[in-house]
Structure formats: C-alpha cells, structure tokens
Amino acid sequence: MSQLARFADKVVIVTGAASGIGRAVLVRLVSEGAIAYGIDVNEAGLKETVELAEKQAAAGGRASFIAASISDEQEVKRFFQQVVEKEGRLDVLVNMAGILRSSQTTETSLAQFMEVINTNLVGTFLCCREALPHLVKTKGNIVNAASTSVYFGHPYMAAYSASKGGIMSMTRSLAWEYIRQGVRVNAIAPGGIATPLAAAQNQRMDGLDQSLFMHMTRPDQLFGQPEQVADVVAMLASADGGFMTGEVVKIDGGVHN
Incomplete structure (x- = not known):
C-alpha cells in the first residue's frame, strides 16, 4: 500500500464502497490520510470495507460508512x-456506485432500463449536485465512473452504455x-476489471452471442484489479492531478487501443 499522504485532512465521500472499485478506492484514500465516508445500499459490505480501510489507515486517515441509495434524492441530501x-x-x-443488467435489447423492459439509468x-447527478456547493468552498474535485462502453460497442448493455455515456458528457x-x-471534475473509464459486477455479468451470458464480446477482452484474458483502478483515481483526486479537468481516463489494459 502507498506510503503517500496526499489526502491528509481531506474529507472524502466514495459511493459504491461496499465492494469492487469503490472499496479499493476508499481503502487507498484512507491509506493516504483521507477522512473517508463510504456510501452504499449494502451495509454488510460497507462494514467489511471500513475494517479493511482501518487496517491500512495512515497519516490520520479514518473510515466511516452511511448505508444509503444514491438514486433516492432525499437519502443523498x-x-x-x-x-x-x-x-x-x-x-x-468519488462516484463509483453503479449497476449492470445485461440482456437482449428487445427483451429489456422499460423498468429494467430505468433502474440502470x-x-x-x-x-451520479444527484451526488454531484449536492457536493458542488461544498467543493466550491474547498476548491475540491469529483471523480466519476464512466466505462469503455462510452467509446466502443458493448453488446447487450444498452442501458448501461447509455448511462455511462451520460456520465462522460456530464x-x-x-x-x-x-x-x-x-x-475539477474528471472521470475514469474502466474496461475489464475483476469485480463482483463483472462476475455477475459473466453469469448472465448464457444464450448471448459470446463472439460479440471478443473485442472487449485481452488476448491473454487478463483482467485488471480494482486496486489498479484506485491508483488512477487517487492520482486524479489528488494534487498530482491538479491540472486535469474534464478528462475521461481509460483503464483497460490496452484492449481498446
């Protein structure tokens, strides 16, 4: 774990912190001194994240959590x-919360589409809106989660791709x-990362044309790790990314070059 202290005395909110990339980001920022709050609907997962973060805490860093849904305006407030x-x-x-529902577009109900959106x-919009008045006071920054689906066709993910394209534009x-x-407001665009979200999608691929996914994976089938994405988020959110804004940084191991 990093021995940097780029977030000492900085107050951070990380959504989607119960697992995957959100968990890795919160742990990383606390290891660099952040006072970090994890947000997720999965309270059990949040507790595990906080325990992991406390083991890595340095430079005065500490972790807490609040169980809440980012799609509920009142809970966000x-x-x-x-x-x-x-x-x-x-x-x-750091807006890392998100869901993915893979299905044939003609079999996707409006309710399923809107759940993802x-x-x-x-x-992401609600969290940005509530954060901005406070970030203006501290000259702070936002890191959002887009996806490589904003640049390249990801089959059976019309709702997910639409949501991530909206995040990139926003x-x-x-x-x-x-x-x-x-x-500053930046975003990351992860590709194949070994997360519970990716694992759940793989379980839903029965009956789908597997050949359409070939352009989305490396020849060696290697997936990135959440901690590798957290490295990039930490850079963007710190003074090291101080002259970056409006950027969407692709993190896909070279798949979409």
Missing part, C-alpha cells in the same frame, strides 16, 4: 448533510461550468 455537519467540509467526491446516471459539462470556481 441526508448523507451529504451528515458528513458536512460532522466534518465541517468536503474535499473530494436511475442508479448510474441520476445517482463530467465534461461540469468541468467547464466550474472551471473558474476551482473545482
């Missing part, structure tokens, strides 16, 4: 208020809207 009232500030928002895109719009107020 509540947890932002809780964090700012307790800590007095907010420096970084509401969690991934609307949830990231760039917010970056320019707040550039004079000193708030």
Whole structure:
C-alpha cells in the first residue's frame, strides 16, 4: 500500500464502497490520510470495507460508512448533510456506485432500463449536485465512473452504455461550468476489471452471442484489479492531478487501443 499522504485532512465521500472499485478506492484514500465516508445500499459490505480501510489507515486517515441509495434524492441530501455537519467540509467526491443488467435489447423492459439509468446516471447527478456547493468552498474535485462502453460497442448493455455515456458528457459539462470556481471534475473509464459486477455479468451470458464480446477482452484474458483502478483515481483526486479537468481516463489494459 502507498506510503503517500496526499489526502491528509481531506474529507472524502466514495459511493459504491461496499465492494469492487469503490472499496479499493476508499481503502487507498484512507491509506493516504483521507477522512473517508463510504456510501452504499449494502451495509454488510460497507462494514467489511471500513475494517479493511482501518487496517491500512495512515497519516490520520479514518473510515466511516452511511448505508444509503444514491438514486433516492432525499437519502443523498441526508448523507451529504451528515458528513458536512460532522466534518465541517468536503474535499473530494468519488462516484463509483453503479449497476449492470445485461440482456437482449428487445427483451429489456422499460423498468429494467430505468433502474440502470436511475442508479448510474441520476445517482451520479444527484451526488454531484449536492457536493458542488461544498467543493466550491474547498476548491475540491469529483471523480466519476464512466466505462469503455462510452467509446466502443458493448453488446447487450444498452442501458448501461447509455448511462455511462451520460456520465462522460456530464463530467465534461461540469468541468467547464466550474472551471473558474476551482473545482475539477474528471472521470475514469474502466474496461475489464475483476469485480463482483463483472462476475455477475459473466453469469448472465448464457444464450448471448459470446463472439460479440471478443473485442472487449485481452488476448491473454487478463483482467485488471480494482486496486489498479484506485491508483488512477487517487492520482486524479489528488494534487498530482491538479491540472486535469474534464478528462475521461481509460483503464483497460490496452484492449481498446
């Protein structure tokens, strides 16, 4: 784990922190001194994340969690208020929460489509909206989660791809809207990363044309690790990324070059 202290005394909110990339990000930032709050609907997973983070904590870093849904406007308002009232500030928002539902487009109901849009895109919007007034005060920053699906065709993922495309566009719009107020807004676009989300998708691939997925994986079938994505998030959210805003950084092991 890093011996850096780039987030000492920084207050951070990480959504989707119960597992996968969100968990790895929270653990990484706490290891660099962050006062980090994990947000997720999975309370048991959040507790595990906090335990892992506390083992790696350094430079005054500490971890807490608030179980909440980012697609619920009132819950989003509540947890932002809780964090700012307790800590007095907010420096970084990392939006990693998201869901994926793979299916033939003609078999995707409107309810299924909207479930993905509401969690991934609307949830990211709500968190950004609530965070921005606080980040203006601290000259803080946001890191959102897009996907390589915003650049390349990912079959059976119409809702997911649409949500991630919206996140990419929103990231760039917010970056320019707040550039004079000193708030940076960037995003990452992970490809094949070994997460519970990816594993769940693989279990739902029966009956789908497997050949359409070949352009999405490396020849050696190697998947990236959540910690490798967390490395990039930590850079973007720290002073090391201080001259970056409106960027969407691809992290896919070279698959989509």
